Amino acid sequence: xxxxxxxxxxxxxxxxxxxxxxxxxxxxxxxxxxxxxxxxxxxxxxxxxxxxxxxxxxxxxxxxxxxxxxxxxxxxxxxxxxxxxxxxxxxxxxxxxxxxxxxxxxxxxxxxxxxxxxxxxxxxxxxxxxxxxxxxxxxxxxxxxxxxxxxxxxxxxxxxxxxxxxxxxxxxxxxxxxxxxxxxxxxxxxxxxxxxxxxxxxxxxxxxxxxxxxxxxxxxxxxxxxxxxxxxxxxxxxxxxxxxxxxxxxxxxxxxxxxxxxxxxxxxxxxxxxxxxxxxxxxxxxxxxxxxxxxxxxxxxxxxxxxxxxxxxxxxxxxxxxxxxxx
Amino acid sequence: xxxxxxxxxxxxxxxxxxxxxxxxxxxxxxxxxxxxxxxxxxxxxxxxxxxxxxxxxxxxxxxxxxxxxxxxxxxxxxxxxxxxxxxxxxxxxxxxxxxxxxxxxxxxxxxxxxxxxxxxxxxxxxxxxxxxxxxxxxxxxxxxxxxxxxxxxxxxxxxxxxxxxxxxxxxxxxxxxxxxxxxxxxxxxxxxxxxxxxxxxxxxxxxxxxxxxxxxxxxxxxxxxxxxxxxxxxxxxxxxxxxxxxxxxxxxxxxxxxxxxxxxxxxxxxxxxxxxxxxxxxxxxxxxxxxxxxxxxxxxxxxxxxxxxxxxxxxxxxxxxxxxxxx
DNA sequence: CTGAAAGCGCTTACAG
DNA sequence: CTGAAAGCGCTTACAG
Numbered sequence: 001x002x003x004x005x006x007x008x009x010x011x012x013x014x015x016x017x018x019x020x021x022x023x024x025x026x027x028x029x030x031x032x033x034x035x036x037x038x039x040x041x042x043x044x045x046x047x048x049x050x051x052x053x054x055x056x057x058x059x060x061x062x063x064x065x066x067x068x069x070x071x072x073x074x075x076x077x078x079x080x081x082x083x084x085x086x087x088x089x090x091x092x093x094x095x096x097x098x099x100x101x102x103x104x105x106x107x108x109x110x111x112x113x114x115x116x117x118x119x120x121x122x123x124x125x126x127x128x129x130x131x132x133x134x135x136x137x138x139x140x141x142x143x144x145x146x147x148x149x150x151x152x153x154x155x156x157x158x159x160x161x162x163x164x165x166x167x168x169x170x171x172x173x174x175x176x177x178x179x180x181x182x183x184x185x186x187x188x189x190x191x192x193x194x195x196x197x198x199x200x201x202x203x204x205x206x207x208x209x210x211x212x213x214x215x216x217x218x219x220x221x222x223x224x225x226x227x228x229x230x231x232x233x234x235x236x237x238x239x240x241x242x243x244x245x246x247x248x249x250x251x252x253x254x255x256x257x258x259x260x261x262x263x264x265x266x267x268x269x270x271x272x273x274x275x276x277x278x279x280x281x282x283x284x285x286x287x288x289x290x291x292x293x294x295x296x297x298x299x300x301x302x303x304x305x306x307x308x309x310x311x312x313x314x315x316x317x318x319x320x321x322x323x324x325x326x327x
Numbered sequence: 328x329x330x331x332x333x334x335x336x337x338x339x340x341x342x343x344x345x346x347x348x349x350x351x352x353x354x355x356x357x358x359x360x361x362x363x364x365x366x367x368x369x370x371x372x373x374x375x376x377x378x379x380x381x382x383x384x385x386x387x388x389x390x391x392x393x394x395x396x397x398x399x400x401x402x403x404x405x406x407x408x409x410x411x412x413x414x415x416x417x418x419x420x421x422x423x424x425x426x427x428x429x430x431x432x433x434x435x436x437x438x439x440x441x442x443x444x445x446x447x448x449x450x451x452x453x454x455x456x457x458x459x460x461x462x463x464x465x466x467x468x469x470x471x472x473x474x475x476x477x478x479x480x481x482x483x484x485x486x487x488x489x490x491x492x493x494x495x496x497x498x499x500x501x502x503x504x505x506x507x508x509x510x511x512x513x514x515x516x517x518x519x520x521x522x523x524x525x526x527x528x529x530x531x532x533x534x535x536x537x538x539x540x541x542x543x544x545x546x547x548x549x550x551x552x553x554x555x556x557x558x559x560x561x562x563x564x565x566x567x568x569x570x571x572x573x574x575x576x577x578x579x580x581x582x583x584x585x586x587x588x589x590x591x592x593x594x595x596x597x598x599x600x601x602x603x604x605x606x607x608x609x610x611x612x613x614x615x616x617x618x619x620x621x622x623x624x625x626x627x628x629x630x631x632x633x634x635x636x637x638x639x640x641x642x643x644x645x646x647x648x649x650x651x652x653x654x
Numbered sequence: 655c656t657g658a659a660a661g662c663g664c665t666t667a668c669a670g
Numbered sequence: 671c672t673g674a675a676a677g678c679g680c681t682t683a684c685a686g
Contacts, residue, residue: 003678003679003680004679004680004681005679005680013656013657014656014657014658015657015658015679015680015681016656016657016658016659016681016682017655017656017657019680019681019682020655020656020681020682022680022681023681027655027656028655028656029655029656032655032656046440047679047680048381048678048679048680049440049441049442049680050377050380050381050384050386050442050678050679050680051381051662051678051679051680051681052679052680052681053377053380053381053662053680054375054377054378054380054381054661054662054663054664054678054679054680054681055661055662055679055680055681055682056662056680056681057377057662059377059441061420061441068406069396069402069405069406069409070399070402070403070406072397072399072402075396075397075399075402076397078396078421079395079396079397079423082396082421082422082423083423089437091420091422091437091438091441092420092421092422093388093418093419093420093421094405094409094419094420094421095409095418095419096406096409096410110416110418111418113373113376114376114386114388114418115376115377276603276606279603330662330663330664331663331664331665332663332664340672340673341672341673341674342663342664342665342673342674343665343666343672343673343674343675344671344672344673346664346665346666347665347666347671347672349664349665350665354671354672355671355672356671356672359671359672374663374664375662375663375664376664377662377663377664378662378663378664378665378678379663379664379665380664380678381662381663381664381665381677381678381679381680382663382664382665382666382677382678383664383665383678384678655686656685656686657684657685657686658684658685658686659682659683659684659685660681660682660683660684661680661681661682662679662680662681663678664677664678665676665677665678666675666676666677667675667676668673668674668675668676669672669673669674669675670671670672670673670674
């Protein structure tokens with residue numbers, strides 16, 4: 001492996017000069033610059049990253065901590081982060097916290113030890129905090145400590161779903177919320193509910209019932225069954241919006257059990273746009289989280305010089321598929 | 328940040344000695360060792376990894392290249408590799424090749440530049456090769472160049488599926504293979520076919536038809552339809568084994584369209600055990616790939632001193648669920 | 655605009 | 671068994 005010394009010798013300059021052209025420092029005059037570059041090419045010189053790291057105390061690597069890379073949403077985030085990082089010729093070091101606060105701490109510490117130039121964390125618990133970090137840290141999707149949070153605009157997204165259902169003519173609607181102990185769940189519900197209230201008028205009233213559950217399939221199925229079977233047929237909602245795709249898919253299941261046609265008898269909308277959403281029958285109308293934009297924004301944040309500590313809420317869009325229709 | 332010098336001063340020894348206790352070099356006598364450790368603890372000393380890397384020319388990081396982390400199988404692999412690496416206090420640097428040979432090369436080169444201590448690659452094309460690598464490289468799941476391959480024992484797994492169907496009493500069986508240009512597809516098919524041939528006797532013959540397709544849902548659905556609708560009812564297979572879960576789920580779909588009860592009228596088996604396999608109705612019987620063992624073996628291979636260049640085929644097991652039943 | 659030189663924090667022969 | 675010292679390959683004030 002040739003070193004900077006070899007290049008310097010071959011180009012007939014000092015190592016300092018080579019280092020400067022490496023750093024794209026334009027103080028080096030054109031002719032020298034070219035000579036050095038030629039020498040580098042000829043020797044197939046590649047800088048030793050460890051040496052650079054020792055001097056600068058930082059490497060071209062972004063740390064990423066997710067609860068579980070096996071979760072498709074996090075995997076998509078990871079993929080896009082890796083692509084964004086690659087654009088700036090940075091790599092990413094991946095760590096799973098396995099939904100454990102202690103592991104999360106350890107992983108972040110390990111990343112920091114390796115002198116990464118920043119870390120993006122999809123946190124496992126809202127409360128966790130970090131004592132020391134002299135590099136940028138941003139929380140993504142779920143808040144980590146006091147670090148700025150980049151997330152989907154849940155409020156806005158839910159409003160959009162509400163609008164969609166309203167425009168289709170639905171006036172008897174049920175909303176299945178997530179666990180209201182979670183920030184996301186609250187925001188999504190508030191967006192939906194506030195919008196419906198705004199749209200409801202004395203001449204054209206909307207009936208809305210709100211139900212709280214978990215974010216998973218079973219919860220959606222249970223609550224869906226309750227809503228659909230316990231209400232007198234004439235007063236049954238014509239549309240159900242769920243706070244997650246998993247819940248919505250649960251509703252789809254129970255609708256099938258109850259021999260209700262979706263979207264003929266009932267419109268169903270989800271939130272997230274997980275992979276399964278476009279695989280189920282009927283394919284699910286949902287709010288797609290802006291994964292690319294989330295990733296891009298998180299990476300930008302790492303490179304931002306002035307550390308804006310402001311949260312960023314990124315708007316998603318409704319993906320209209322087969323599970324919703326005019327009433 | 329305290330350095331090794333600070334520790335040396337505090338413990339009243341030389342930096343060499345500190346370095347030696349750091350390296351768990353037992354040439355340092357007990358009392359000194361304790362003094363040094365005490366000093367390290369007191370100062371909260373953490374070694375500078377970049378400096379170490381510069382000297383040793385290697386960091387405690389394993390490089391991992393996958394075609395696409397968004398693929399659940401690769402995500403699971405990545406997760407388990409990360410866990411195995413963590414056991415040895417190594418981190419993992421993740422890169423996606425996006426199914427592109429050039430990108431794959433670039434990513435591996437980038438990883439090697441960063442002086443990782445080894446790289447695991449789930450390759451995108453069988454043919455690719457690497458010129459230089461002075462650290463261990465292993466291919467996982469899909470062969471990369473001339474490097475040893477660690478993969479599921481596809482042959483054995485398919486035999487197990489064949490056995491399962493045979494034991495359930497099926498004697499008219501269809502097999503949907505993957506694209507035979509792919510090594511995996513060939514192995515799976517050979518395992519299945521050879522086993523069935525072995526089990527078939529003059530007194531108790533087995534009828535087997537083999538069909539080639541892609542590994543995806545649609546291909547399974549198309550071929551399934553052909554098999555089930557074009558054969559006279561009395562001669563219709565009572566079981567279909569597919570070379571992938573996706574194909575098998577396709578078959579499930581078309582069986583539903585054709586009003587065939589699974590497993591009443593037809594048993595269906597897949598291969599892989601993707602997440603969806605246990606979510607579909609009926610839940611799919613399949614061969615679970617030994618993901619943990621694959622990951623563990625790959626990481627082991629990286630740490631192996633003597634680089635065995637032998638391939639390793641790891642056996643998986645049948646997961647019996649609801650899509651197969653006695654005929 | 656360029657060179658000479660110090661130094662980042664370790665590890666590891668080499669003495670003793 | 672331990673210390674003194676060289677050196678890994680860079681970057682970056684400091685001169686000139």
